[in-house]
Amino acid sequence: MQTEDFSELFPLFNTVNPETLEWLLSVADEHEYPASRAVLMEDAWGNAVYFILSGWVKVRRIAGDDRISLAILGKGDFFGEMAILDESPRSTDVIALSSVRLLSVHAQRFIQTLFKDPQLHHRMLQLMVRRLRQMNIRFQLRHQPPAVKLANSLISMGENYGQVTDTGTEIYNIPFKDLADVADIGVEETTKIMEKLDSKGWIKIDRSRQVIHLINVKQLAHLAGKI
Numbered sequence: 229m230q231t232e233d234f235s236e237l238f239p240l241f242n243t244v245n246p247e248t249l250e251w252l253l254s255v256a257d258e259h260e261y262p263a264s265r266a267v268l269m270e271d272a273w274g275n276a277v278y279f280i281l282s283g284w285v286k287v288r289r290i291a292g293d294d295r296i297s298l299a300i301l302g303k304g305d306f307f308g309e310m311a312i313l314d315e316s317p318r319s320t321d322v323i324a325l326s327s328v329r330l331l332s333v334h335a336q337r338f339i340q341t342l343f344k345d346p347q348l349h350h351r352m353l354q355l356m357v358r359r360l361r362q363m364n365i366r367f368q369l370r371h372q373p374p375a376v377k378l379a380n381s382l383i384s385m386g387e388n389y390g391q392v393t394d395t396g397t398e399i400y401n402i403p404f405k406d407l408a409d410v411a412d413i414g415v416e417e418t419t420k421i422m423e424k425l426d427s428k429g430w431i432k433i434d435r436s437r438q439v440i441h442l443i444n445v446k447q448l449a450h451l452a453g454k455i
Contacts, residue, residue: 229253229281229331237304238279240355243347252341256331261324273311273318276332280305283328284389284400290319297409300325300402302389308332309352312339326400326438366412372453374413375421379452381411382431386442396443401433 231249235241241249258281261267267285268278280303287299287307298320301307311318312335333341342349362384369377382399390397402410408418425431430444442448 237281238306239304240306240351241348243351245345245347248341248345248348252333252337253331255337256333259330259332261328261330263324263326265324266321267324267328267330268308268322270318270321273308273320274335275308276334277306277308277312277338278322279331279333280307281329281331284325284402285322285328286325286406287320287322290321297406300385300406300410302385302400304389309338309356325402325406370412374411374417375424375451376453377411377413378407378418378421379448380454381407382440382442383445383448383452383454386445390442393441395432396441397445398439398441401435401438401440 231246231253234253235244235249270290280301282303284300284302286297287301289296289298307322342352369380385399386397390399404418404422405415408415411418422431426433430447432441432443434441
C-alpha cells in the first residue's frame, strides 16, 4: 500500500512525516482472516498494533464462560495500542465478524516510531482522548431508552466506518447479539427495535450482501438525540 493511501485511510497518520510512514509500512506484516476467526487472543495483547485495511471485527470481554462484545471496529481503525503502552494483561480477544485484512506493526517498532515522530505522538494522544470521550458518551446513555442507545450505536458505526451509497450509508450486518452488547440492551429488545426501524423504512437489512443500509440517517440521528 502506498503511503498516501495509508495516511488517507488512517487519520492517525495524517500529519506523520512521509519517511516515517514509509519505514513503518516496510516493517508491517499483512494478515487475512475469514469471518468468525480469532484475530487476537487474550494472551497476545501487547505484541503489536493492528490496522484494519478492510472488514469488521469485534472486541470481546472474557469473563468465565461469558463473551460480551465491547466494541465493533471497521476499516480505518486500529487496536492494540493501549496494551503496548500500559503493558498490562488483557481479558479480551478480537474476532473477525467478516473477512478482514489487517496490517500489524510489532510493539517495539511502533513505540520507537511513536517517540521519534512528535506529530505521530501528538496525533495518537488526540485519538485516545476521542475514544475516551466516546466511552463517556456511552456511559451518559446508560439510562436512556433502548431505542436511543441502539440508534446511537448505528449512527456511530455509520459515521466511523460506513460507506455512503445512493441508498444511504452501508455498514456490516452486525449480529444482533453483538449490537445488543455494544448498545448495552437486551437481544430481544434489539430484535424488536431493528424490526421496527426496518418497517419504518429507516434501515434495510440486506442479508444476501451482509449489510445494513442506514436509509434515513436524519431520523436515526434524531432518535439518537444527535439533532
